[in-house]
Amino acid sequence: MSGHSLDRHDDALLAVRAGEGDEDAFEVLVRRHGPVLLRLAEQLLGGPAEAEDAVQEALVSAWRRLPEFRGEAAFGSWMYRIVTNRCLNVLRARRPLTPLEAVAEPAAPEPQASPERAAETGAAVHALRDALGGLSPEQRACWVLREFHDLSYEDIARAVGISPQAVRGRIFRARRALTEAMAAWR
Amino acid sequence: MAVNHGAGEEPEDELLPCGQSLMELWEDPAGPRVPPAGHPEECPHCAAALAELHALEEFVTRSRASEAAAPRRELSVSTVMDIVRMELRPGRTLPLGEPDEDAWIVEAAAAKVFRAAVDALPEVTAGSCRIAPVGAGGRHPAGRGPVRVRIEVVAGMTWTVPRLAEAVRDAVARAAGERLGLEVLAVDVVVMDLVEPAGGNGRTPW
Amino acid sequence: MNGEPALADRVLRAAAAAAREVAGVAYLRPGLAEVLRGAGGRVARRPAGVRVRPGRSAGSWEVHIELAAARGHRAVEVTRAVRAAVTGAVAEVLGSGGAVPEGAGAARVAVRVTVTDVS
Structure with a gap:
């Protein structure tokens, strides 16, 4: 596999090459960005199986859209956007409907973390993860991108597809809800 | 404790008793x-x-x-790449060999060879590489005849643009002759940037 | 009708087998349809990267080979070697099949070769 020698090249060049049909260049990008994207999807969705599906679909979709990707954003930010989008769609589909949009349809239950996981990560960390499940999809996405991925408000705005001002509001509401949910653990 | 703003999706700021937002x-x-x-x-x-x-x-x-600290879960790269390799983007079909031969190579494959040849130059990296037949018709059968290559490169500061352009042209011409058998009429070299040699692997953060 | 599909199948398999044997051929490229059929596992897999069809003149055949050339081999030489090997193999099938007069096989085979990857 010639991908090895491509490793040192930067993302922008690899993305252009991949856009022109160079699968080896794309494979380097997948290896380079896959792990962090998988972690993002796990944090957003809570479950590893769904997360893996979401990231795989996002990457295949990126491959298809690469010919139009003209480096207006860094490849990494672009992937953050695609993965976030996909995860938001998953979350919205399973989220209990708010009264405003209530056209009754049963919502899927929040996934429960496995007992092994709880034991291995510690109860407080587990509790934080549970509390995340109580946030709206956008709040959750904004907060996770900020706190776990250190993205700027502008980058989060691009990833989530809302204005930086709206990001600010959602992060605030997320912190507000999480401090309350975690009050018992202090 | 949170101020309830009723129907508003995004309740605004809250003020502490001291007036601080x-x-x-x-x-x-x-x-x-x-x-x-x-x-x-x-x-x-x-x-x-x-x-x-x-x-x-x-x-x-x-x-x-x-x-x-948790064991890192690995993404299944092969699952993604299996799908990707079924959805190749071959690009144009370009003529190989003599005008009367029925031999062809897809643009993506030729570009891969040219980029590899250029990447082999010290401190040079190829980006976009597009290849197209020069003109149509003429003395050649449909779709056959020489091609024109346009290749973008980024290189280290040790290069000057003229020397770089010449080296890239040579590398592409040699690869076209020795490795493919593709008749190249012209190579347009676009120098995107001359950069400080990247320390380490050139990985850039987001 | 009778005999044609069977002959086409023999031409196809002979062409694929001959092409695969050529030095410098990394693999014959599977097309999407073939990969999907293969994944389904129900339909017997057609050799990948080879298409055949009857030519314009009676008894002639057009063969299209798509292949990945191996590194270290000049692509155009690989296509020439493949054309020679496939032409010979198909001519043999046609010659022994009785569908065309003896010795006319080679003249009735047109082989197009496309390099889809260099790996």
Whole structure:
């Protein structure tokens, strides 16, 4: 596999090459960005199986859209956007409907973390993860991108597809809800 | 405790009893603030609110540490690449060999060879590489005849643009002849950038 | 009708087998349809990267080979070697099949070769 020698090249060049049909260049990008994207999807969705599906679909979709990707954003930010989008769609589909949009349809239950996981990560960390499940999809996405991925408000705005001002509001509401949910653990 | 704004999806800011905006306080806890007029230097309300945020940040730190320590789950690269390799983007079909031969190569494959030849030059990396037949018709059968290559490169500062262009042209011409058998009429070299040699692997953060 | 599909199948398999044997051929490229059929596992897999069809003149055949050339081999030489090998193999099938007069096989085979990857 010639991908090895491509490793040192930067993302922008690899993305252009991949856009022109160079699968080896794309494979380097997948290896380079896959792990962090998988972690993002796990944090957003809570479950590893769904997360893996979401990231795989996002990457295949990126491959298809690469010919139009003209480096207006860094490849990494672009992937953050695609993965976030996909995860938001998953979350919205399973989220209990708010009264405003209530056209009754049963919502899927929040996934429960496995007992092994709880034991291995510690109860407080587990509790934080549970509390995340109580946030709206956008709040959750904004907060996770900020706190776990250190993205700027502008980058989060691009990833989530809302204005930086709206990001600010959602992060605030997320912190507000999480401090309350975690009050018992202090 | 949260102020309920009824139907509003995004309730606005909250004010602490001392008049400080909680949103602002939390947004930049370390930064300088302009407290409301007459706001005490050591405000117990602000301190309590900051303590709440710091406690949350502490949970985040622990959560990140536990994630970092957990065995890293690997993405199945092969699952993705299997799909990708079924959806190749071959590009144009280009003629190989003599005008009367029925031999062809897809643009993506030829570009791969040209980029590899250019990448082999010291401190040079190829980006976009497009290849197209020169003109149509003429003395050649449909679709056959020489091609024109346009290739973008980034190189280290040790290169001058003219020397770089010549070296890239040579590398492409040699690869076209020796490795493919593709008749190249012209190579347009676009120097995108001359950069400081990248220390390390050139990986850029987001 | 009778005999044609069977002959086409023999031409196809002979062409694929001959092409695969050529030095410098990394693999014959599977098309999407073939990969999907293969994944389904129900339909017997057609040799990848080879298409055949009857030519314009009676008894002639057009063969299209798509292949990945191996590194270290000049692509155009690989296509020439493949054309020679496939032409010979198909001519043999046609010659022995009785569908065309003896010795006319080679003249009735047109082989197009496309390099889809260099790996």
